Amino acid sequence: MAIAVVTALGAALVFGVSSVAEQRGTKRVETRRALSPRILLDLVRQPLWVAAIGGTLVGFTLQVVALGFGPLALVQPILVFDLIFAVLINAYLRRAWDPQLFLGVLACAAGIGGFLAIARPHGGITNVGFFVILPLAAGLAGGVGGCLALARRSETLRPLALALATGICYGVSAFLVKMVVGRGFPGFLTDWPIYALAIVAPVGFILNQDAFQSSKGTVIAPVLSIITACDPIISIALASVWLKEKLNSTPLGIAGEVVALSLMVTGIVTIAHRAPHVQAAHARHPQHGSAGSERASWTQQG
Numbered sequence: 001m002a003i004a005v006v007t008a009l010g011a012a013l014v015f016g017v018s019s020v021a022e023q024r025g026t027k028r029v030e031t032r033r034a035l036s037p038r039i040l041l042d043l044v045r046q047p048l049w050v051a052a053i054g055g056t057l058v059g060f061t062l063q064v065v066a067l068g069f070g071p072l073a074l075v076q077p078i079l080v081f082d083l084i085f086a087v088l089i090n091a092y093l094r095r096a097w098d099p100q101l102f103l104g105v106l107a108c109a110a111g112i113g114g115f116l117a118i119a120r121p122h123g124g125i126t127n128v129g130f131f132v133i134l135p136l137a138a139g140l141a142g143g144v145g146g147c148l149a150l151a152r153r154s155e156t157l158r159p160l161a162l163a164l165a166t167g168i169c170y171g172v173s174a175f176l177v178k179m180v181v182g183r184g185f186p187g188f189l190t191d192w193p194i195y196a197l198a199i200v201a202p203v204g205f206i207l208n209q210d211a212f213q214s215s216k217g218t219v220i221a222p223v224l225s226i227i228t229a230c231d232p233i234i235s236i237a238l239a240s241v242w243l244k245e246k247l248n249s250t251p252l253g254i255a256g257e258v259v260a261l262s263l264m265v266t267g268i269v270t271i272a273h274r275a276p277h278v279q280a281a282h283a284r285h286p287q288h289g290s291a292g293s294e295r296a297s298w299t300q301q302g
Helices: 002-026 038-043 047-069 072-078 081-094 099-119 130-153 158-183 192-214 217-241 251-283 291-295
Strands: none
Touching: 002 047, 002 072, 002 081, 038 192, 047 072, 047 158, 072 099, 072 158, 072 217, 081 099, 081 217, 081 251, 099 251, 130 158, 130 192, 158 192, 158 217, 192 217, 217 251
16 A cells, blocks of 8 residues: 555656646647647647656556555545645745645645545455446546537637546546556456557547647636546546445545545645736746746646
8 A cells, every 4th residue: 555655646746747848838739629639740749748748658657556556546636746746846946935825735635635544445346347338438428528519619618628528538547547457467458448448548638638728828727627626536436336445434434535525626726726827927027938828737637
């Protein structure tokens, strides 16, 4: 369990550092329609974006290791620390210390710690039968499809809808990764989770780029909030229902878990809301160029 905690924290740190470079790359290419693979052809020509993806792959490797040693409901909430690490590093580099921003950091950290202390995730299985793919695929298609329909109909809601679709895909991807890791090599090659992951993960990745690119100004705040909060909440639900991971199921325990997750989400929203405003103040000065809006992306889920 200790290995899972340490490697999950390492993954969160790498994800946080990589995210700023990733969004800077997305802002330098032409806007494409949602799920257009052409955005990837544009992005691979951006060295900064390519370097960020290299860092993301390192973070993903650490995440896989963590999932190999610990429950999904333990690892995914810890990965929210990528938001916290990103904010702290960014504040240090800019020498700007926003009290409300750090209240958000404390609330987020307290919510994660409180949930893990109360829920005490443990146990679980990874060998889930093929029948699971039917309700999972239906729920995924319905959720992501609804988000894409909303994104097409409303330009205002487009970044928020894409962010929700991204969070759904990331939560399901983590669920699939946990099952793949549990099967080991070469067993995972002959079972369905790896092939489902090969579809869901790239879709989530492209949607993430679309959501970042669609965000304008302070719209990045709710986008980051939705992606960051949606991933662990969906992962916890899937781990509890299908992986049989055990949480504190007493009435008091459930109430405490809900309060802790609510505190985590409140912290995420506060961080995402305050950070872009801090950056926007810098962006109004010519010597900072366009970096102000880009640096707001020190907060992404991997």
